[in-house]
Amino acid sequence: xxxxxxxxxxxxxxxxxxxxxxxxxxxxxxxxxxxxxxxxxxxxxxxxxxxxxxxxxxxxxxxxxxxxxxxxxxxxxxxxxxxxxxxxxxxxxxxxxxxxxxxxxxxxxxxxxxxxxxxxxxxxxxxxxxxxxxxxxxxxxxxxxxxxxxxxxxxxxxxxxxxxxxxxxxxxxxxxxxxxxxxxxxxxxxxxxxxxxxxxxxxxxxxxxxxxxxxxxxxx
Amino acid sequence: xxxxxxxxxxxxxxxxxxxxxxxxxxxxxxxxxxxxxxxxxxxxxxxxxxxxxxxxxxxxxxxxxxxxxxxxxxxxxxx
Numbered sequence: 001x002x003x004x005x006x007x008x009x010x011x012x013x014x015x016x017x018x019x020x021x022x023x024x025x026x027x028x029x030x031x032x033x034x035x036x037x038x039x040x041x042x043x044x045x046x047x048x049x050x051x052x053x054x055x056x057x058x059x060x061x062x063x064x065x066x067x068x069x070x071x072x073x074x075x076x077x078x079x080x081x082x083x084x085x086x087x088x089x090x091x092x093x094x095x096x097x098x099x100x101x102x103x104x105x106x107x108x109x110x111x112x113x114x115x116x117x118x119x120x121x122x123x124x125x126x127x128x129x130x131x132x133x134x135x136x137x138x139x140x141x142x143x144x145x146x147x148x149x150x151x152x153x154x155x156x157x158x159x160x161x162x163x164x165x166x167x168x169x170x171x172x173x174x175x176x177x178x179x180x181x182x183x184x185x186x187x188x189x190x191x192x193x194x195x196x197x198x199x200x201x202x203x204x205x206x207x208x209x210x211x212x213x214x215x216x217x218x219x220x
Numbered sequence: 221x222x223x224x225x226x227x228x229x230x231x232x233x234x235x236x237x238x239x240x241x242x243x244x245x246x247x248x249x250x251x252x253x254x255x256x257x258x259x260x261x262x263x264x265x266x267x268x269x270x271x272x273x274x275x276x277x278x279x280x281x282x283x284x285x286x287x288x289x290x291x292x293x294x295x296x297x298x299x
Contacts, residue, residue, distance in 0.1 A: 058285070058286070059288055063285075066284075066285065102288055102290045102291045104229075104291065105237060106236070107234065109237065109240055149233060150290070174234070174236075
């Protein structure tokens with residue numbers, strides 16, 4: 001499996017993602033600087049990592065969404081290549097219009113960093129098929145602006161189309177309908193606030209995140 | 221010309237900063253305060269001398285970058 005991890009100024013989970021992909025599925029991982037206008041050929045997965053791209057200036061993900069590399073990501077997504085935005089990467093995908101909604105300041109105003117238990121709401125996606133009969137996942141979250149927001153009709157559409165992929169069992173930050181992760185209409189673009197890249201082997205407290213990467217590999 | 225833009229969360233989008241500041245103002249004794257909303261102001265100089273044209277440009281900047289229409293509204297002044 002070939003994967004690319006995008007690196008924005010201020011990304012801080014880019015190397016975590018690389019190690020997670022190498023160890024969980026033996027992926028060959030390219031690190032791609034945000035100024036690049038082309039992505040490596042033959043990719044199975046593009047990861048937008050966590051962090052604080054451009055210092056979260058203006059709005060989280062707003063400036064990163066306009067980076068040169070994002071045109072190539074948009075083209076790749078249109079061709080059906082899997083794209084996963086984790087935490088700040090989710091914010092970037094929303095700002096880029098590749099996913100609906102936005103991530104607001106957490107209710108409670110705190111940066112929340114802890115393990116969270118998730119329901120795997122849709123186990124049939126390219127990012128969750130490997131969960132099989134398992135309908136729960138444990139990962140860590142770490143965000144101050146992870147409070148998912150979309151208008152009611154968008155939320156209804158997401159639910160109706162099976163595009164809510166992960167839901168918090170106990171809502172940690174006020175996210176609408178406890179949503180922790182969604183996919184786009186075609187099902188090849190995932191945004192998830194908790195970190196599969198920080199939960200890919202038992203020594204990290206959970207290996208459930210590895211199932212996300214294994215799902216992508218199985219669909220590649 | 222000078223452009224001044226106010227960006228604020230749309231009505232109906234919970235402004236948790238506004239809530240926190242409102243609670244603190246109540247603690248300080250200003251019980252009559254309600255509906256606190258916190259936004260941001262952006263100012264810059266823009267070349268040209270046609271305010272209408274400049275306003276159109278600034279509106280486009282808001283749509284492209286300065287505001288997120290999913291959650292934010294904005295108000296533009298050019299003088």
